[in-house]
Amino acid sequence: MADKPQEIQPPNRLTKKVRKTGGPAPDKAILRALNAAEDLIDSYQGWAVDDLTALWKAYEDHRAESGSAKEILTMFEIAHGIRGEGGSFGFQLISTIGDSLCKFLEGKKALNAAGSEVIKVHILAMRAVFRQNLKGPQPAMERDLRQLLTLLRQKVR
Amino acid sequence: MSGYDFENLKVLVVDDSRPMRSLINSFLHGFGVKDMFEAADADEAYKEVKALNPDIVITDWRMPPTDGLDLVKNIRMDMDSPNPYLPVIMLTGFTELHRVKQARDAGVTAFLAKPISAAALYRRLCTVIDDQRPFVRVGKFFGPDRRAKNRSDQYMGVERRRGH
Numbered sequence: 001m002a003d004k005p006q007e008i009q010p011p012n013r014l015t016k017k018v019r020k021t022g023g024p025a026p027d028k029a030i031l032r033a034l035n036a037a038e039d040l041i042d043s044y045q046g047w048a049v050d051d052l053t054a055l056w057k058a059y060e061d062h063r064a065e066s067g068s069a070k071e072i073l074t075m076f077e078i079a080h081g082i083r084g085e086g087g088s089f090g091f092q093l094i095s096t097i098g099d100s101l102c103k104f105l106e107g108k109k110a111l112n113a114a115g116s117e118v119i120k121v122h123i124l125a126m127r128a129v130f131r132q133n134l135k136g137p138q139p140a141m142e143r144d145l146r147q148l149l150t151l152l153r154q155k156v157r
Numbered sequence: 158m159s160g161y162d163f164e165n166l167k168v169l170v171v172d173d174s175r176p177m178r179s180l181i182n183s184f185l186h187g188f189g190v191k192d193m194f195e196a197a198d199a200d201e202a203y204k205e206v207k208a209l210n211p212d213i214v215i216t217d218w219r220m221p222p223t224d225g226l227d228l229v230k231n232i233r234m235d236m237d238s239p240n241p242y243l244p245v246i247m248l249t250g251f252t253e254l255h256r257v258k259q260a261r262d263a264g265v266t267a268f269l270a271k272p273i274s275a276a277a278l279y280r281r282l283c284t285v286i287d288d289q290r291p292f293v294r295v296g297k298f299f300g301p302d303r304r305a306k307n308r309s310d311q312y313m314g315v316e317r318r319r320g321h
Contacts, residue, residue, distance in 0.1 A: 005295035007302070010242035014166075014286045017212055023162035023189050026279060033187025033275035040179055047176050080219060081174055084250035087272025088180060095272045102250075 044089035045130055051082055052126055059119050069109045076105040093129045096142050097122055100149035114156045161283060167192040171202040171216035184275045199223040203231045210239045218249035226263045233264040233299050242292060244285045264300025
């Protein structure tokens with residue numbers, strides 16, 4: 001017999017703790033948040049270089065091991081972190097490229113030579129973004145890059 | 158014009174990336190939150206939930222070896238959970254529809270896609286505070302009502318849910 005759904009109204013803790021007035025206006029709160037994060041955002045490129053180094057190493061290990069599933073998973077996990085962090089720290093193009101690489105790698109157990117080249121293209125693209133300091137919104141470039149990488153992935157499944 | 162006063166809020170931030178935890182904490186600090194705590198994985202996070210009894214949890218999804226969904230399930234279902242209704246915001250780079258459904262079915266309160274912005278985090282906090290929907294217990298599910306807001310108030314047709 002199917003369970004009967006039980007609806008429960010939880011205690012309203014948040015409304016008691018958070019007043020809807022008395023704090024800074026939303027625009028001001030958001031500006032303060034950005035100011036608070038400024039130094040951190042400026043430091044991001046240093047950490048990202050470490051991630052790219054790890055990604056390149058995983059790529060080289062994968063080529064040396066003839067494309068084992070373990071290295072593919074490692075690359076996916078690094079790319080997943082990069083896609084989440086890039087745009088969060090002002091480098092939207094990094095998130096775009098990282099997302100494309102994740103889409104290519106997810107679920108794959110093996111890669112051929114063409115597949116390895118796809119990974120290499122993604123890593124080199126990320127390096128170029130940092131080298132040219134392509135920070136901030138780049139909508140046209142982002143659109144073009146996304147289209148290009150999608151075509152590349154489709155050609156090499 | 159003034160806005161939300163987050164001064165008394167206690168927030169737990171969970172992410173295996175230290176830069177990401179620092180970024181979210183910086184944003185929260187800018188919003189006026191004073192009590193912020195961190196954890197780097199789901200196991201550590203659940204210990205902090207039991208010790209600190211936070212008001213909101215903001216958690217990443219993928220944090221090997223366990224993950225954000227394991228944390229949500231513990232909060233919702235574990236006998237020792239201090240607050241099974243604890244609002245949980247899932248902050249993740251996974252944005253595919255099936256992932257959103259998976260998070261919802263685990264009992265997540267709200268979903269926020271990475272990369273994040275201060276503005277998006279602010280809006281999501283306000284939404285979670287304003288939209289405190291009822292919880293539903295049915296079968297193996299316990300969590301916020303998964304139906305769209307106000308749908309149960311407006312639906313005028315035959316109730317076809319099992320058990321009715």
